Amino acid sequence: MRKALLIALLLAPSAAIPVVMSLAADVTPTSEMPAAGSVGKTEGLAAWKRVEAVLTHPRCANCHVGPDNIPIWTVAGEKKSRPHGMNIHAGDSRIGAETIACSTCHMTSTAPNKLAHAPPHVGFDWQLAPVDFVWVGKSGVEICTQLKDPKRNGGRDAAGLVEHLRHDAEVNGFIPWAWNPGGGREMPPGTFEDHVKDVAMWGAAGQPCPE
Amino acid sequence: MIELTVNGEKRQTDVSPDMPLLWVLRDEFGITGPKYGCGIAQCGACTVHINGVAVRSCQARIGELGGAQVLTIEGLGAKSLHAVQKAWIDHQVPQCGYCQTGQIMQAAALLDKTPKPTDEDIDMAMSGNLCRCGTYVRIRAAIHAAAEKL
Structure with missing residues (x-):
């Protein structure tokens, strides 16, 4: 209930800023990042472990695939992941433009599609993450190193990663959807708000990665 | 009222915005070429073109299709067979x-x-x-x- 309320409030532009500020007294008005130096390495590594658990969860990793451009499925009721059914290849475009568009089934819609086994919707065109952002098959350390490298994370610094999460929520994107996928699908640990906080803490600690 | 173009003809409907395009085509407009198979985009029997892209019409909510150009099998071969x-x-x-x-x-x-x-x-x-x-x-x-x- 708390998560749903927070997301609903965050999606309402007029309510977003007060909610964010009330969640964390130590953030500046323009950023959710704790002040530099206020989070130690140990705390930052602990935050990273929670972030890693989210990023390596199939709900989040399944569209972060490599250059074969084949999305992964973890079907509701199944534990084992497998290639997306229907011989789907998203192509180098990563949106399926070459053969069959992702949006042929995954309609672009701000309304959720919670019917079991029906294709989920988000508020912009369904797509794979850019190929540089591959997570499937990578270790936590590899993902950590990759995520803090602006050349492989869309040119984002630590605050930029947090802003990315917030922007995705504003446009009904993939990231908050992961915690509200419907249709009996499994979810990553924690909540979207927990994840934002952990990414911010990890960033404030200097984005430490496990040795 | 939702307005869209189906097979080159302007159409209007005031059904619930949540109604899938497939239902609107078949039950409201009497365009029965697109078929109901599974209702969850697993079979493709309801495929139409929306703005030139193949789409499973069972997944497209009519309320989000205002102004869209929809082409069904009836429109594809209207003048001469494709x-x-x-x-x-x-x-x-x-x-x-x-x-x-x-x-x-x-x-x-x-x-x-x-x-x-x-x-x-x-x-x-x-x-x-x-x-x-x-x-x-x-x-x-x-x-x-x-x-x-x-």
Whole structure:
């Protein structure tokens, strides 16, 4: 209930800023990042472990695939992941433009599609993450190193990663959807708000990665 | 009131915005070419084109289609049969026929983007359209034949 309320409030532009500020007294008005130096390495590594658990969860990793451009499925009721059914290849475009568009089934819609086994919707065109952002098959350390490298994370610094999460929520994107996928699908640990906080803490600690 | 263009004709409907396009086409507009198969985008029988892209009409909410251009099998062959439709006849593709309007709409969309598809292109584009009669070999042959005519 708390998560749903927070997301609903965050999606309402007029309510977003007060909610964010009330969640964390130590953030500046323009950023959710704790002040530099206020989070130690140990705390930052602990935050990273929670972030890693989210990023390596199939709900989040399944569209972060490599250059074969084949999305992964973890079907509701199944534990084992497998290639997306229907011989789907998203192509180098990563949106399926070459053969069959992702949006042929995954309609672009701000309304959720919670019917079991029906294709989920988000508020912009369904797509794979850019190929540089591959997570499937990578270790936590590899993902950590990759995520803090602006050349492989869309040119984002630590605050930029947090802003990315917030922007995705504003446009009904993939990231908050992961915690509200419907249709009996499994979810990553924690909540979207927990994840934002952990990414911010990890960033404030200097984005430490496990040795 | 929701306004959209279906097969070149302006249409209006005041149904619930949540109603899938497939229901609107069949029950409100009497356009029955698109078929109901699974209702969850697993079979492709309801495939139509929305703004030139093949889409499973069972998944498209009418409330989000204001101003859209929708093309169904009826519109595809309205003036004269599309090359895909002719090839379907030449190769006697259908058996029971239930899935075939979706197959044809998906194939036409493929050829719009990829005028000379390989077998692999066809398999990738058409694998989301199921045919319980197993006409896949003839579907592939007909798509190659249509590509030669376009």
